[in-house]
Amino acid sequence: MDEIVIKNLKVRGRHGCFAAERDKPGDFEVSMRLFLDFSRAAQSDELSDTVDYPSAMKIVEEVFSGPSVRLIEKLADKTARELFVRFPVLEAAEIEVAKLGVDVGFEFGRISAAIRRNRSEYGI
Numbered sequence: 325m326d327e328i329v330i331k332n333l334k335v336r337g338r339h340g341c342f343a344a345e346r347d348k349p350g351d352f353e354v355s356m357r358l359f360l361d362f363s364r365a366a367q368s369d370e371l372s373d374t375v376d377y378p379s380a381m382k383i384v385e386e387v388f389s390g391p392s393v394r395l396i397e398k399l400a401d402k403t404a405r406e407l408f409v410r411f412p413v414l415e416a417a418e419i420e421v422a423k424l425g426v427d428v429g430f431e432f433g434r435i436s437a438a439i440r441r442n443r444s445e446y447g448i
Contacts, residue, residue, distance in 0.1 A: 325415065326362040328375050331355045337388035339399060340423070346392040351424040353434075354384050354403065359416040375411045383407055396421040396437045404441040408448045416442045 333356075336349040358375050365374035383406045393399060400419040407417055422436035 325359045327360075328358040328377055328380075329356070330358075330377055330381065333381055333384055335385055335388040337390075337399075338392045339388070339394070339396070340392075340426075341394045345426075350426075352388060352396075352399070353422040353424060353436075354388075355420040355422075356380065356384075356403075356407075357418040358407065358411075358414055359418075360411075360413045361415070364413075373413065375407075375414055379410065380407060383410060396423050396435075397439070400437055400439045401441070404439060405446055405448075408441075408443050408446050414443065416440065 333354045335352050335354060337352060338346045338349055339352070340346055340350065358380065360375060362374065384403055387399060387403045387406060393402070400421045403419050403421070404417045408414055418438060418440045420436050420438040422434045424434065426435060
């Protein structure tokens with residue numbers, strides 16, 4: 325399976341378990357591995373035969389600027405669902421969401437949640 329990789333896309337949003345996290349925007353980083361067959365796009369050289377990565381990044385931005393959720397796991401799942409809706413050629417996606425600058429009482433590099441989803445899981 326071929327893949328498009330987008331790493332460390334910076335976005336902001338009002339998400340988290342605590343009200344203070346939802347009151348003001350926080351920083352997030354999203355990485356994606358988007359799985360599809362490139363053979364049609366390789367032959368046609370047409371953007372419509374692949375995943376338009378600026379459009380994929382715009383979807384991430386829209387999910388994160390949308391209604392607040394509590395968990396980064398939910399953000400990853402919402403992102404995957406919207407990608408499958410927008411791109412019929414997309415067969416599977418791995419989405420990793422990292423919440424930056426979170427204080428949980430420990431010193432650490434970053435906290436993230438990663439999912440892998442197939443189109444069939446959403447019935448799309």
